[in-house]
Amino acid sequence: MAEPRWLSDAEQDAWRTFVTMLGALVDHLDRQLQRDSKMPYTYYEILVVLSHAPNRELRMSELAGLRNSSRSRLSHAVARLEEAGWVERRECPTDKRGSLAVLTDAGFAALAAAAPGHVAAVREVLFDRLTPDQVKSLGEISAIVLEGLDPDKKNLPGSPEPGR
Amino acid sequence: MAEPRWLSDAEQDAWRTFVTMLGALVDHLDRQLQRDSKMPYTYYEILVVLSHAPNRELRMSELAGLRNSSRSRLSHAVARLEEAGWVERRECPTDKRGSLAVLTDAGFAALAAAAPGHVAAVREVLFDRLTPDQVKSLGEISAIVLEGLDPDKKNLPGSPEPGR
DNA sequence: GCGTCCTGGTTGAGCACTCAACAACCAAGC
DNA sequence: GCTTGGTTGTTGAGTGCTCAACCAGGACGC
Numbered sequence: 350m351a352e353p354r355w356l357s358d359a360e361q362d363a364w365r366t367f368v369t370m371l372g373a374l375v376d377h378l379d380r381q382l383q384r385d386s387k388m389p390y391t392y393y394e395i396l397v398v399l400s401h402a403p404n405r406e407l408r409m410s411e412l413a414g415l416r417n418s419s420r421s422r423l424s425h426a427v428a429r430l431e432e433a434g435w436v437e438r439r440e441c442p443t444d445k446r447g448s449l450a451v452l453t454d455a456g457f458a459a460l461a462a463a464a465p466g467h468v469a470a471v472r473e474v475l476f477d478r479l480t481p482d483q484v485k486s487l488g489e490i491s492a493i494v495l496e497g498l499d500p501d502k503k504n505l506p507g508s509p510e511p512g513r
Numbered sequence: 514m515a516e517p518r519w520l521s522d523a524e525q526d527a528w529r530t531f532v533t534m535l536g537a538l539v540d541h542l543d544r545q546l547q548r549d550s551k552m553p554y555t556y557y558e559i560l561v562v563l564s565h566a567p568n569r570e571l572r573m574s575e576l577a578g579l580r581n582s583s584r585s586r587l588s589h590a591v592a593r594l595e596e597a598g599w600v601e602r603r604e605c606p607t608d609k610r611g612s613l614a615v616l617t618d619a620g621f622a623a624l625a626a627a628a629p630g631h632v633a634a635v636r637e638v639l640f641d642r643l644t645p646d647q648v649k650s651l652g653e654i655s656a657i658v659l660e661g662l663d664p665d666k667k668n669l670p671g672s673p674e675p676g677r
Numbered sequence: 678g679c680g681t682c683c684t685g686g687t688t689g690a691g692c693a694c695t696c697a698a699c700a701a702c703c704a705a706g707c
Numbered sequence: 708g709c710t711t712g713g714t715t716g717t718t719g720a721g722t723g724c725t726c727a728a729c730c731a732g733g734a735c736g737c
Contacts (some may be wrong), residue, residue, distance in 0.1 A: 359645070359649070360648060361672045363649070364657040368554075368658050384516060406684065409685070410686080419724090420685070420687085421688085426724095439603070441685095443686095446684070447686080447732095468517055473661070475658060476524050476528075478660075479654060483650070487651075487654055491533075492534075494639060495530060495537060498638055499537050555693080573715075577716095585694085585717080588717055590693080593693085605715095612716065614717080677678060
């Protein structure tokens with residue numbers, strides 16, 4: 350086996366900073382939501398996606414696709430959200446195998462209550478500290494990396510904000 | 514309560530792309546390590562940090578600090594690594610409360626075996642797709658965000674590569 | 678009709694993490 | 708010495724995830 354191509358010093362620096370930032374960022378946002386709104390970030394995103402859907406309902410697998418989540422994960426998650434009263438399951442009228450996840454009024458209210466704090470947190474750690482050029486740059490870099498990871502996935506789910 | 518400052522369109526775009534990329538990236542790297550080396554990413558990082566330490570040993574809390582990890586998490590993780598034979602616990606000679614985590618030869622070998630694949634994965638999804646300017650930009654942006662999250666933390670643990 | 682294969686979704690075991698509680702120990706004051 | 712308070716590290720319960728196994732129902736062939 351050939352000697353692997355290790356990272357250059359500049360690459361190592363960038364990688365260490367990036368990966369540390371990444372962990373701290375995810376941790377920070379997750380804790381903020383958990384503390385202030387009693388929900389993990391992933392559940393927040395499920396509620397957001399549902400809030401944007403027509404009738405605030407989606408087939409389980411559509412929801413999983415939009416969330417880049419496995420069916421299993423989503424099934425567990427929706428079970429929790431159902432216990433919390435934020436989502437209901439209904440039978441799919443056109444395919445008896447299927448389930449619909451429906452955002453309840455209580456779920457929408459919980460989302461509406463959680464959103465300002467979450468968006469404020471995102472703004473505070475990210476957008477209020479970066480110049481418009483840096484935001485643009487971050488978007489471009491993210492798109493390039495994402496393209497390499499997920500070549501045929503073009504639909505980006507989930508703005509951080511709830512829908513109408 | 515005042516109307517929250519929502520994100521601009523450009524910010525929303527950047528955020529969605531960024532957050533989606535982030536999830537996919539973490540997932541990709543974690544799966545690569547789990548598949549090829551039977552260890553989660555966080556355990557890989559513990560081994561890396563230990564491999565760079567003098568005598569390949571560290572106090573638990575130092576290790577936790579370098580890894581930005583809680584004591585509890587580290588304690589659980591080291592218990593697993595000990596089962597795998599990659600790390601040993603020893604008493605700290607100067608403080609009877611303390612424990613030392615010591616990287617074993619088997620642990621070092623496992624790390625050495627895992628490193629090339631991991632670094633190749635990082636290179637493939639990130640550095641081989643970005644220009645040097647973009648790498649520089651990513652590093653700067655990461656540093657700015659990290660500064661806001663972790664104001665007094667200046668030590669960045671963990672290059673992705675094992676030490677001597 | 679009937680069989681076969683695929684798809685949608687759920688389930689349960691196992692794993693990594695968090696949080697709170699705890700035991701053991703050090704350090705400082707008296 | 709003793710007590711008080713902070714530190715170090717572990718433990719156990721609970722949560723969210725993955726993975727593989729599974730059932731139910733659709734889709735296509737015959």
